[in-house]
Amino acid sequence: NAGVMQNPRHLVRRRGQEARLRCSPMKGHSHVYWYRQLPEEGLKFMVYLQKENIIDESGMPKERFSAEFPKEGPSILRIQQVVRGDSAAYFCASSLVAVGSSNQPQHFGDGTRLSIL
Amino acid sequence: KQEVTQIPAALSVPEGENLVLNCSFTDSAIYNLQWFRQDPGKGLTSLLLIQSSQREQTSGRLNASLDKSSGRSTLYIAASQPGDSATYLCALTGAGNMLTFGGGTRLMVKP
Numbered sequence: 022n023a024g025v026m027q028n029p030r031h032l033v034r035r036r037g038q039e040a041r042l043r044c045s046p047m048k049g050h051s052h053v054y055w056y057r058q059l060p061e062e063g064l065k066f067m068v069y070l071q072k073e074n075i076i077d078e079s080g081m082p083k084e085r086f087s088a089e090f091p092k093e094g095p096s097i098l099r100i101q102q103v104v105r106g107d108s109a110a111y112f113c114a115s116s117l118v119a120v121g122s123s124n125q126p127q128h129f130g131d132g133t134r135l136s137i138l
Numbered sequence: 139k140q141e142v143t144q145i146p147a148a149l150s151v152p153e154g155e156n157l158v159l160n161c162s163f164t165d166s167a168i169y170n171l172q173w174f175r176q177d178p179g180k181g182l183t184s185l186l187l188i189q190s191s192q193r194e195q196t197s198g199r200l201n202a203s204l205d206k207s208s209g210r211s212t213l214y215i216a217a218s219q220p221g222d223s224a225t226y227l228c229a230l231t232g233a234g235n236m237l238t239f240g241g242g243t244r245l246m247v248k249p
Contacts (some may be wrong), residue, residue: 025181054236064182064227066236077234100141114237125239126172131181 023048025115025130026095033136034103042098042133046115054127055081055088058110067111068086070096100135108137142239144228151218152248159213159243161228166206172237173213174227182227186213194208215242218247 026045034040045054055067066080070090081088085103090096100107111134114127141164151157161171170189174182186195186202188211194203201214215222225244229237 027181052235056237056239063241064229064237064239066238069234069236077236079234080236114182116235126182126184126187129174129182134179 025113025128027111027130028112029133029135030131030137031134033138035138036104037102038058040100040103040107040135042111042113042135043095044098044113044115044130045095046113047117047128049080050115050117050128052116052118053090054114054116055098056112057098058112058132060109064112067098103135103137105137108135110134140168140230140232140238142228142238142240144226144243146243147241148244148246150246150248153218153220155247156216157218157227159215159228159245160248161211161213161240163209163211163230165204165232166209167232168206168233170202171211172229172231173200173211174229176225176227176242185226187230187238199218211219215245218245220247220249223247 051072053070056064063102068081068088069077085101087099110132112132114129116127117125143162145160172187178245188195188204199216204211223240223246226244228240
């Protein structure tokens with residue numbers, strides 16, 4: 022009965038490199054959400070995906086950031102050409118159904134802490 | 139645009155005290171409200187979820203209330219313990235299904 026699994030837990034990259042963050046939702050969950058927590062700031066929504074589809078990416082920067090949730094395998098948040106300002110904790114959450122249509126909560130992983138040197 | 143504010147930002151109390159954490163929001167068109175706990179370096183643990191049609195939810199020593207008309211929610215913690223020390227986050231689900239978070243209240247319960 023595993024929860025939401027994120028890896029790696031910690032990731033260090035140099036400026037200009039690529040970062041790939043992975044999220045495996047809870048078993049049976051087809052809705053995935055990515056949030057970012059900048060140092061000393063609250064969590065901010067980035068992107069909402071359902072299997073093979075991006076539902077809402079309004080919180081994701083237009084450049085360098087992309088997300089996918091393929092039919093098989095984990096959801097991936099990809100950051101190209103990382104900069105110092107990308108240093109943050111990135112959290113993934115999953116839900117059984119669309120949250121607004123039920124009382125199902127979003128379940129969170131432990132996050133990936135990204136540090137840019 | 140929904141804005142969520144949590145007051146106070148930090149709170150320190152002696153063990154055994156009852157305490158109230160506050161959350162206010164600007165847009166009452168919400169599906170539900172969740173209270174989370176976040177320990178340092180960890181993810182979020184869901185504590186309570188209140189649907190928009192409900193007024194309160196209880197779990198053990200925790201009680202959360204929701205007043206949509208005034209845009210407020212409170213989290214009441216009874217008989218606080220040192221293990222309750224953490225950051226408590228309030229988050230709302232509105233149109234679009236994403237959560238909008240408050241800035242959190244950092245709670246320290248001293249033995």
